[in-house]
Amino acid sequence: MANYWFVSVPTSGSKQNTWQNLKGKLKEAAEVTLYTVPEFKIGTLDALVLISDELAKYDASFESSANKLADMLRNVSKDPNAGIDKSLVINDRPVDQYIKTFEWNSMKYRTDKSLQEIADILNQEVISIDNFMKSKMTNYSQVKSTLQSMQRKDTGNLAVKNLAGLVKKEYFVLGSEYLTTLLVAVPKNSAKDWQSKYESLTQMVVPRSSQKIAEDDDYGLWTVTLFKRVADEFSNKCREEKFIVRDFEYDENILALQKKDLAEVAATEKEQQQALSRLAKTNFSEVFQAWMHLKVLRVFVESVLRYGLPPDFAAMCIMPRPKMEKKTKEVLNENFGSLGGARGRIDNRSNSYDALEAEYEHLFDKNYYPYVFFEIGWDPSKR
Template sequence: MATRYWIVSLPVKSSASSLWSRLQESISKNSFDTPLYRFNIPNLRVGTLDSLLALSDDLLKANTFIEACSHKIRRQIEDLEKLSGILSSSLTVDGVPVDSYLTKFVWDEAKYPTMSPLKEIVDGIHVHVAKIDDDLKIRIAEYNNVRSQLNAINRKQTGSLAVRDLSNLVKPEDLVTSEHLITLIAVVPKYSQKDWLSSYETLTTYVVPRSSKNLHEDNEYAIYTVTLFIRDADNFRTKAREKGFQVRDFEYNSETQESRKQEIEKLIEDQESMRNSLLNWCYTSYGEVFTSWMHFCAVRLFSESILRYGLPPSFLSVVLSPSVKSEKKVRSILENLSDSSNSTFWKAEEDGGMGSLGGDTDTHPYVSFTINLI
């Protein structure tokens, strides 16, 4: 699939079919690798010149917003598919591939009546896309909130022993709890393990000898148990901290363990459900935004062509997808076929001309703008 297209209109002096034939012949002879299609725009309601000029001022800004929304949804689809392990899908619009929808564009009269004022059509498209864009932000925020909660829990499960959740590392049988005794959990830097083993019994008076046991190690730390009299616990914490050992607060509770496990399982289920829901919504919304965008492009091409060539509407609109190496050649063909009396007038500003009505960087004696599908 090509990812970059030009939508172009050429002024018609005699007949559109004759100009179309000349264009096909020129492309075939001089740039045969350039796909070429008719871009069929119906007879839209022109309105007044003032209304067209006012509309033209808003078209570029609105197009930038709609195009950005289309790309945003597409990128979101790619990210979600990657997370779901789905091979990148071929997106469709109204049941056909995206590029086919563009190259075989048909105006939706039921959705956008041609007798409606152009501004009404443009405003309707903008409002519709803005609502989708707002919905996307809300849905992504909700999904990311669940992901953040799950990531925070996972960091506690897999992070450094100095901060991670110890509940899956400490078993009930590792702990001694009685009326007078308590087992504390100490986090010891790996390089200080010998120091810990040689000193923990004498840090305070009431430590049970040989009560320390290594439960787990990571790259930085090891966790050890130590059993002592409850009344000496606070003093032991202070003495341990002075020697660089961290005593973690920990209390084994089977109900808390089960509750935490259920919380994680629910978050995983919620994340999966929300990801699938968001992905399906994005598939649908991408199609809606893209169809809106193409109708917007048709209005934009129509209005700019009227402003460029005058009334009554008499122009040929086409879609091309030249390769990078063929661009200059195709531009030359289009310029030669324009044969417009105001060609010089529409040269680039640096050459003394007026520049493009649509605000495109490149200016030509015909209306042209680029559609980037990705």
């Protein structure tokens, strides 16, 4: 699991100085990248508070959409056990590289619009992709279900499976006004019983007409020729003996049509699977870009609300190295804990503050940080 933290703090001298200072302190614990955040149109304080709540809801929705597209790509993959991390790219860049080198797309999301307009554009884009992909996935699932249903008929033992691929024309008496050939699934341990009994189960059974034409682990498939008028009675007698008369009539036209239908459905399923895979990759890129732009928008709004006007903060992407998350947060709290007032001071406490925090912990949001903090935890290979 790769964790990407989006942090902003008031500048000390300049954004570059603030970034370089923190980068130096975290050089062993994390990578730190400075983001360039556009100068958005701020509007009123009330509008900022309202959009802050709205952006939080959009954030969760965008994350869900990105996850669904990653899951969709895995589900339509012909090798579901293969990792999909290499398939998920943003503008031909791996997710990791895109996040670290993120730049605001001012051509697509114009910064001369209000914060609300930008947020609405992002949200409508993701909703549209969600609806489109849901429709495509529904269509594909229907075709896949039809194919699986058709293929299931070719599985199982000889008592239940489709017999079309096992029989030949020469096994049957065809075109006779009086005679018919039946196919009977006989348990393997009852083969001798069948051979000794089938001729006498009813009258009008053609002697020595039975031959075994297929066998699996459970059953042998036998033919038997008899007069049509006793076919129902013969089937009933077979049922009493635990012999299973298969409902099968040899018809070359029907067999050819079944084979054609299966081939057509299989081709349609493959075509839709490939198309859906391409669409999932393309739209994952679009949704993830929207998600990243939303994160930056949240960083801006929360920074203005927390640090005031004019906007003067350094926005950074921090990627802790494996097992260094705790160390990274310790460094952040040591340097910026005072931004959070009482909570910040408690976060930077000595052991003597443990009792104080325990007493007042219920007053604090457990996800609160003294500085602006958002994150993306992303591990597409396990999604």
